Amino acid sequence: MGFFHAFGRYLGCERNTITNPAVTKVPKYHQSRLRWGSSVSEALIDLAWLVEAFAQRAERKGDASSDLVALAALKFTSDNIDVAKKITTEGMTEHERAAYVRTLSERSSAEIFEFSTCNRVLYVGFGIDAQTLSSHISASNGIEHIAFELFEDTDAWRQLVKICSGLDSFMMGELQVMSQFRKSINFHKENELISHYNSGFFEHIIAANRSIRKQLGFTSTTVSMLTLATTALDALLEENGPMNAAVLGFGEMGIKAVEALIEAEQTDVLVVSRNPSLSAQRAPELAQKCTMISYEEWNQGKQQPELVISTIRNASPTYHEQRPFPVQTPATVMDFSWPPSFEPSGVSDQQVLMGMDHWIKVSRNLGKEWDYDSTIGKSESMINTIQERYSDALENKAQGKFRAHVYQTMEGLAKTWETSPHATDGDVPQLGAFSREIATWICHQPSPFHLSALSTFVVNTERTLSSAMLAHVDHEVKRSVLAMSKPNSVFGGAS
Secondary structure (H helix, E strand, O other), X not given: OOOOOOOOOOOOXXXXXXXXXXXXXXXXXXXXXXXXXXXXXXXXXXXXXXXXXXXXXXXXXXXXXXXXXXEEEEEOOOOOHHHHHHHOOOOOOHHHHHHHHHHHHHHHOOEEEEEEOOOEEEEEEXXXXXXXXXXXXXXXXXXXXXXXXXXXXXXXXXXXXXXXXXXXXXXXXXXXXXXXXXXXXXXXXHOOOOOHHHHHHHHHHHXXXXXXXXHHOOOOOOOOXXXXXXXXXXXXXXXXXXXXXXXXXXXXXXXXXXXXXXXXXXXXXXXXXXXXXXXXXXXXXXHOOEEEEEHHHHOOOOOOOOEEEEOOOOOOOOEOOOOOOOOOOOEEEEEOOOOOXXXXXXXXXXXXXXXXXXXXXXXXXXXXXXXHHHHHXXXXXHHHHHHHHHHHHHHOXXXXXXXXXXXXXXXXXXXXXHOOOOOOOOOXXXXXXXXXXXXXXXXXXXXXXXXXXXXXXXXOOOOOOXXXXXXXXXXXXXXXXXXXXXXXXXXXXXX
């Protein structure tokens, strides 16, 4: 059974709270036995039946496609950079991004999660296969075909764990990736682009990420690529004094490299790009302080700089044994490309290559060599172990749907609280988060539990809510939970 073997959609019309979470009518059997007073808090609440009901419903429906998870990922290279610019949401406002993702979801009839950074874009689709997801993304952007890497179910989960752990990034374990990923998850939640149920998929990725980081020692990697580059550059210039410098590439990273050189009082920086006149338009004032040439001119070998900073975007190394580096004199090469633009065989013995292995070692500051291939192999073994550990939780769709139902119910209530006459201006901004805190408490309770315990949690919140609003929330939450409780739920603590 795969991670996302079908458990079906939410239950149909068997219970009012499932079909319409915001409606919380208390069933007649409760109304006849309970009166709103101290005695109601003595009720024992049993929600275990809901989990069983979700499982039974899923078994009856048996729609394997409903829990498919697909990943379409594109890491930017020189071959796909034009396409990447069309499908990334970098530079969009939050409103534009939400509208874009929502339109894509409607087109594909599936919930879509989108994540863009300066060097990648990826889409996760729920209830859709990878090829169909890719086709909808292409069509939505008016592109005939996009060369995504495609993954489904377990493979999608594993690949996202690698991405978020920094295992396929320029610097292994770079914290920036996880931070950006978390922000993207929150963005989709806040804009109601993914459900609570599907957001659970990402929670498992985050948990796996924490475990891998801890085991590999990635817990204190706070340096960014730019900080690392600037520190190394300053140290080199301090040791050697002014150097003839060249920067390969004039994209975002290349521009920052030029800025760092000029700030370090390096003059006449050489910049190599595919189209110098076009590249200069990205930073005109900066370009005027540089000498801009094409790769055709560069490859003739007339320029022999002492320092070369590479920010080339290529799917494979630009310089290697069959195509050696055109500089023949002693030089230091700082390769900040990912994938690397230099292979060790591409430089001569009199040249120093600071490539990926070097930056990994520096960024960890562990005083020992990092074997990249060995680390990747070790991480694969870790992911296998984590996968086994989380497989039960990932496959337990009934539990996931129960949790999603509780969160959906509480957030539905929060929307009614916000428009309640009891709500003050200070109350309203807190009610959504408070409803999620209540949902979390409910989901973590053993079954059955006393309604009084829930009431105690609500009224003792540390949130600064008005007394009238707090009393209203307490009343509505108890009504809602009573509506969800098992029909023959034990009352008054009797057994």
